Amino acid sequence: GGNREESHRSQDRGFFTSKHLPIYRHKAKLVQAVEGSTFLVVTGETGSGKTTQLPQYLHQAGMCRNGKIGITQPRRVAAITVAQRVAQEMQCTLGREVGYQVRFDDCTSQDTVVKYMTDGCLLREILADPVLSQYSVVILDEVHERSLNTDILLGLLKKMFSDPAKSTKGRSFPLKVVVMSATLETDKLSAFLGGCPVFAIPGRTFPVTCTFGTAVGPKDVESTGYVKEVVRMALDVHTSELAGDILVFLTGQSEIERACDLLFEKAESIDYRYDVQDQTVEGLLILPLYGSMPTDQQRQIFQPPPSRIRKCVVATNIAATSLTINGIKYIIDSGFVKQLNHNSRVGMDILEVVPISKSEAEQRAGRAGRTSAGKCFRIYTKEFWEKSMPEYTVPEIQRTSLTAVVLTLKCLGVHDVISHDLFTFKHLSLWCVGCRRGKVTQLGELMVEFPLQPGLTRAVLKGSSLGCQDLLLPLAAMLSVENIFIRPGNPEKQKEADKKHRALATKSGGMNDFATLLSVFQLCKSSDRPSAWCKDNWIHWRALKSAFSVETQLREILLRLQQRDFPVETFDGNKSELFRRCLCTGYFTNVARRSVGKVFCTMDGNGSMVNIHPSSSLFDQEADLNWVIFHDVLVTSRVYIRTVCPIRYEWVKDLLPKLHEVDVYELSSVARQEVTDEEMIKWETREAVSTEDIVKKLEKR
Ligand code: CDP
Ligand code: MG
Numbered sequence: 001g002g003n004r005e006e007s008h009r010s011q012d013r014g015f016f017t018s019k020h021l022p023i024y025r026h027k028a029k030l031v032q033a034v035e036g037s038t039f040l041v042v043t044g045e046t047g048s049g050k051t052t053q054l055p056q057y058l059h060q061a062g063m064c065r066n067g068k069i070g071i072t073q074p075r076r077v078a079a080i081t082v083a084q085r086v087a088q089e090m091q092c093t094l095g096r097e098v099g100y101q102v103r104f105d106d107c108t109s110q111d112t113v114v115k116y117m118t119d120g121c122l123l124r125e126i127l128a129d130p131v132l133s134q135y136s137v138v139i140l141d142e143v144h145e146r147s148l149n150t151d152i153l154l155g156l157l158k159k160m161f162s163d164p165a166k167s168t169k170g171r172s173f174p175l176k177v178v179v180m181s182a183t184l185e186t187d188k189l190s191a192f193l194g195g196c197p198v199f200a201i202p203g204r205t206f207p208v209t210c211t212f213g214t215a216v217g218p219k220d221v222e223s224t225g226y227v228k229e230v231v232r233m234a235l236d237v238h239t240s241e242l243a244g245d246i247l248v249f250l251t252g253q254s255e256i257e258r259a260c261d262l263l264f265e266k267a268e269s270i271d272y273r274y275d276v277q278d279q280t281v282e283g284l285l286i287l288p289l290y291g292s293m294p295t296d297q298q299r300q301i302f303q304p305p306p307s308r309i310r311k312c313v314v315a316t317n318i319a320a321t322s323l324t325i326n327g328i329k330y331i332i333d334s335g336f337v338k339q340l341n342h343n344s345r346v347g348m349d350i351l352e353v354v355p356i357s358k359s360e361a362e363q364r365a366g367r368a369g370r371t372s373a374g375k376c377f378r379i380y381t382k383e384f385w386e387k388s389m390p391e392y393t394v395p396e397i398q399r400t401s402l403t404a405v406v407l408t409l410k411c412l413g414v415h416d417v418i419s420h421d422l423f424t425f426k427h428l429s430l431w432c433v434g435c436r437r438g439k440v441t442q443l444g445e446l447m448v449e450f451p452l453q454p455g456l457t458r459a460v461l462k463g464s465s466l467g468c469q470d471l472l473l474p475l476a477a478m479l480s481v482e483n484i485f486i487r488p489g490n491p492e493k494q495k496e497a498d499k500k501h502r503a504l505a506t507k508s509g510g511m512n513d514f515a516t517l518l519s520v521f522q523l524c525k526s527s528d529r530p531s532a533w534c535k536d537n538w539i540h541w542r543a544l545k546s547a548f549s550v551e552t553q554l555r556e557i558l559l560r561l562q563q564r565d566f567p568v569e570t571f572d573g574n575k576s577e578l579f580r581r582c583l584c585t586g587y588f589t590n591v592a593r594r595s596v597g598k599v600f601c602t603m604d605g606n607g608s609m610v611n612i613h614p615s616s617s618l619f620d621q622e623a624d625l626n627w628v629i630f631h632d633v634l635v636t637s638r639v640y641i642r643t644v645c646p647i648r649y650e651w652v653k654d655l656l657p658k659l660h661e662v663d664v665y666e667l668s669s670v671a672r673q674e675v676t677d678e679e680m681i682k683w684e685t686r687e688a689v690s691t692e693d694i695v696k697k698l699e700k701r
Contacts, residue, residue: 243278244310511617
C-alpha cells in the first residue's frame with residue numbers, strides 16, 4: 001500500500017486539485033465580474049471552490065494592490081480551516097499573506113492581504129471603521145445560512161452604498177462587495193442589492209439515494225436516543241457497503257464524543273475476514289468535527305485516510321455547507337441540529353436540539369454525491385420528515401433576541417433597528433442592555449467593545465469599576481470556552497470524575513458554580529504542572545489553555561477601556577458577596593426564585609418553572625436557597641438551569657423591575673410616531689413597577 005497511499009496524498013495537494021474544481025474554468029470571467037460592479041452575487045454548489053479559490057483569483061489579478069480581501073464565514077472552524085488550506089495552496093505561512101481572525105484568535109500580520117474571518121469579527125471592524133478603509137474587496141460567504149451577523153453585515157453594506165457621500169468618505173479607492181451563496185435562491189439577494197449581477201458557477205452533482213429509517217418518529221422529537229441509532233447505522237454501512245467514506249451528522253460536541261467512543265468500541269470487535277462486505281476495507285478511522293475543536297485535529301479531517309481504511313467523520317452541521325470533505329460517499333443523518341432559538345417557554349435565547357428543515361436534510365444528503373453517486377441513510381421515518389420537519393430553516397435574525405446586535409447597530413448610528421431593511425426583528429427584548437431611551441449609554445459604549453454577551457460584559461465592567469477584575473475576567477474567560485469538565489463514557493470512570501469535580505466545587509466554598517469555575521482557573525494557573533493537574537482532576541487542559549488566552553485578551557481590552565472615562569466605585573463587604581453582586585448586575589435577567597420543593601421560577605415576564613441541573617453543585621442542596629442566578633438554560637423534557645449561584649433578594653431588588661420596563665424608544669420609527677406625547681409623558685413619569693408586584697403577579701399564575 002505505500003505507493004497507493006502516496007498517490008492518494010499528492011492528489012490532495014491544493015495546487016494539483018484546484019484546477020479540477022468547477023470554478024476554475026470561470027476564473028477570468030469571475031475576476032471581470034467582480035471588477036465590473038460594486039455588488040456581485042456568486043452562487044455554486046458547495047465544494048465548487050468558491051471559498052478557497054475566488055479570493056486567490058482576485059489576489060492574482062492584483063486586487064490586493066490597494067487593500068485587503070476579507071472573506072467572512074459564519075463559523076469559526078470554517079474560517080480557520082479554509083485559511084489553512086489557502087495558505088497551503090498559495091505556499092505561504094499561515095498568518096503572513098493569508099491569515100484568519102476569529103474571536104479570541106487573531107492569526108494575521110502586517111503582510112496579510114487575504115483575510116478569512118468570522119462575520120462577527122468584520123462587524124466589530126465596521127464599528128471601528130465604518131467604511132472599511134483597509135479593504136478593497138469584502139466577500140460575505142455562506143449567505144444562504146442566514147446567520148445573524150452576516151444578515152446584519154449585508155444590511156450595513158447596502159446602507160453604506162445607498163449614500164454615496166458616505167461610502168467614499170475616508171476611502172481613496174472603491175470597495176467591491178461579493179456575496180456568495182450555495183443555494184440558487186439568488187434572485188431575492190440580487191434584488192435586495194439593487195438588482196446586482198449574479199454569477200452562477202455551473203456544477204455537477206451525482207445522484208444520491210436516500211432511505212428513511214424506523215428509529216425516530218414524530219414522537220421522538222425530544223428524545224436523545226438517536227445517538228445509539230446513528231452509531232448502529234454507521235457500523236452497518238461500514239460492514240455492508242462498498243469502500244467510500246462516511247459522514248455522520250449529529251448536533252454537538254458531547255454527543256459527537258459519545259458517538260465516537262461508541263463507534264470506536266464497536267469497531268474494535270469487527271472481524272474483517274467475515275463481517276465486512278468489501279474485502280478491500282480493513283479498518284475504520286473515526287474523526288470528530290465540531291466548532292471548538294483544536295485546529296491541528298481539524299486539519300486531519302481533510303486528509304485522505306490511509307489506504308484500505310474507511311474514514312468516518314462525525315460532525316455537527318458545519319459539514320453541511322461550510323466545509324467540504326472529499327471522498328464522502330455515505331451520509332448518516334440524525335435529523336437534528338443544535339440551534340439558538342428564542343424560547344418563549346423560558347423567555348430567552350437558548351441552544352436547543354431541534355429537527356432540521358427539509359431543505360437542510362437535502363443539503364446534508366447532497367454531500368454524498370460530489371464526486372460519484374452516493375447514499376444517504378436517514379435514521380428518521382418518512383412520517384418524521386412529513387410531520388416534524390419544517391420546509392426551510394428560519395433565519396437566525398427571526399429566532400433570537402438580538403440584544404447584542406441592537407447595541408452594535410446603535411453604536412453605528414443605525415437607530416431604527418426594527419425597520420432595518422430586509423429583516424423582521426421578532427424577539428427584541430425591550431430593555432436593551434446598555435441602551436436607554438433608544439440611545440446608547442456611556443456604559444453601552446464600553447460594553448460594545450467586549451466580545452462577550454451583554455450580561456457577562458456588564459458583570460465584568462461592574463467588577464472592574466469595583467477593582468475586582470481579577471475575579472471577573474477569569475470567570476468570563478471560563479464561560480467563553482468549551483465545556484471544561486470531562487465526563488467519561490465508562491460508568492466507573494464517570495464516578496471518579498464526578499468525585500473530583502465535587503471536590504473542586506467544595507474547595508471553592510461550594511454552592512456557587514461560578515466560583516468553582518474561577519477556582520479551577522486559579523488552581524490550574526498556579527499549578528507547577530497545569531496539564532497534569534487537569535488530567536488528575538478530569539478537566540480539559542485544552543479548554544483551560546484557551547481560557548488563559550481569552551483572559552489575557554479580555555484584560556488587554558479592559559486596560560484600553562480604562563484609559564477612557566471609566567467608572568470607579570467602592571464596596572465594603574466580603575469577597576464572595578462582592579463577586580456575586582457583580583454577577584447580579586449582569587445576570588439580573590437570569591434570576592430565579594424557589595417556588596415549590598426543588599422547582600424554581602424565573603423572574604422575567606414569563607415566570608417559567610425551572611430545575612437546577614444535576615451537574616450543578618447546588619443540585620442536592622437543601623439549604624435555604626431562595627434566590628439564584630444562572631448562566632444558561634438547557635431544555636430537554638424539562639427546563640434546567642446550569643451554572644448557578646445563590647444570591648440575596650436585596651441585590652437584585654432594584655434591577656428586576658428593569659426587565660419589565662417598556663422602552664418605547666426601542667420601537668421602530670413608525671411605532672415611535674404612533675406613541676403620542678401623552679403616552680410619552682406617562683411613560684416617563686410612570687411609577688416604577690416594584691419587584692414585589694412582579695412576584696405577586698407571577699405567583700398568581
Ligand atoms: O466554497 P465552496 O463550497 O464552493 O468550495 P471550497 O470550500 O472552496 O472547496 C473546494 C475544495 O477544497 C473542496 O474539494 C474541499 O474539499 C477542498 N478543501 C480542503 O481540502 N481543505 C480545506 N480546509 C478546505 C477545502
Ligand atoms: Mg464555501
